[in-house]
Amino acid sequence: MLKVTELSKSYGKRKVFDNLNITAERGEIIGLVGENGAGKSTLLKILATLSKPDDGEVFLNDQSYKKHYRAHRKIIGYVPQNIAVWEDLTVLENMKFFEKLSPVKKSVKEMKHLLDNIQLDRYKTRVSQLSGGMKRKLNLAISLIHEPEFLLLDEPTAGIDLKSRIEIGEFLKNLARNNNMLIMYTSHDMNEIKEVCDRVIIIGEDNFYRELLSDYMV
């Protein structure tokens, strides 16, 4: 489904990554790990069509990003590291807002079902009153409204409690399995990576992660 060939990106004189090659299929959950500043978020943004590489190509369903990035956006879901929800609205109002603008229509019942699956049933609570874990769940739920085939998450469990982390991890595994979705996400939690991911891609030159994950499929 996904094919990345010789991808390179630099910021000024600093090379973030060079000649990166990745392939991935539907139903996989791939973890991206690396030290801070290694380029995980940058790679994720390129795959999310929010940034352009300096060199190389990305293909999704055999279609190049360069020519078809607008069409690809309809099947990509991106969960940013910063919580991208409207703080003044309730949980359900947020879902309704993005559903109205989404290419895929969903009923209120379906949206509530999605929220229930992610253990977020406080529909009428304003986002500003939610805990960090619940905000992250909503952050994820909104990205799933338009039923993407390729889901990208940038540290979806950063700064939240263990229970919420486990719930999100389980949810992602179900999503990949039941919806045949390709999921790629970044995290600093190695236990979570090992628990949730099928494969890991290490970004950066630091060998720390390679040694840490030496007994894990890479």
Added chain:
Amino acid sequence: MRNVLYARFLLIKRYMPKMIFWMIMPLMAAIVITLLVNRTSDDFKVPAALVIHEESAETEMMIEGFKDSRFIDVQVFSGIRQQDALRKLEQYQFDSVFIFTEGFSEKLKNGQRRNLLESYYTDRSLYYEPSKELIASLVQEQIGVHTTVDNILKLEEDLNGGMTLASEKIVDERKRIETETNLVEQIFYFLGEHTQDKDERILNPWTVWAYFTFAVTIFIFDFVTRETMSTASSRFYYMKYSFTYFMIVSFTALTGMMLFFDMITYVIINNFLQADTSLLSLLLFRLAVNGIAFFLAYLMKSEMKLYQTAIGLTVILLALDLVIIFTGLDIITMLHPVVNFTEDRHNILWIVILLIITFIWIRRDKLA
């Protein structure tokens, strides 16, 4: 479009009371400030009394002449209430009292210029001398009318003999000629530009309304800053509608709503404050101000900075208004949205600038 409007409503509904308050505020300010200033200016009028012993066209003309004065608040007493007027003068309720005795009109017709009336004033009278001069000029005008009538009748008698012209007809004809030849009206020219004094009130309510509207419109558009800076706006890349489209629809809907309030304002100010403006000017002003507010809010990084900019820009516009008064610089006038509106010039330049900016903005969005 319906979906976009619903989404817009969801996002803004909690701010609606505040926005409606800001939409109504300029009208309230225009009414309160205009009434306050005009009432204060009325309070600054000097009270004077006219006592009329003889009712005639001449005394009526004198009364009208006093009422037309911007600085005198005249009260008319009949002859039998002369003592009331003088008592009030002693109590300093009047600045001066002028008594038109019996035979006043006869004396005028005979061209008499001395001992036409009696006048009284006090040691605190401020405006006695100017009032006296006003009477003198009104008397002079009346004598001029009668002299004209006499001369024409005499000429008619000498030349034709048979026909008789009515003096009223001559007076009417004289007035008509005066009006046509601008003997009484004055047109002022300032730096080559003809300006007409349309309004005798001290403060134009539309000016007050326009300045307040400029400031509060920027406040109303603070949602643009809030939403543009929010991380949630990045989700629009994956939506059916772009953030730009969403904002354009929002701008259009909000402008429509504000125009509705503007129509109500137009009716109220026109009918109750007797100040007129053209609907086209009002429409173009609204579009210009909304466009300026929108793009300003789009560029700002925080709502606080936006509010500060709104106040700052309004103050600058007020200052520029004064600069225009003293220098008459065309370039400032062309770019001053409030002056363009109050002088009925239409904000065409601003509309063009904003359309170009909008085109560039949409183009950039399409290429993103």
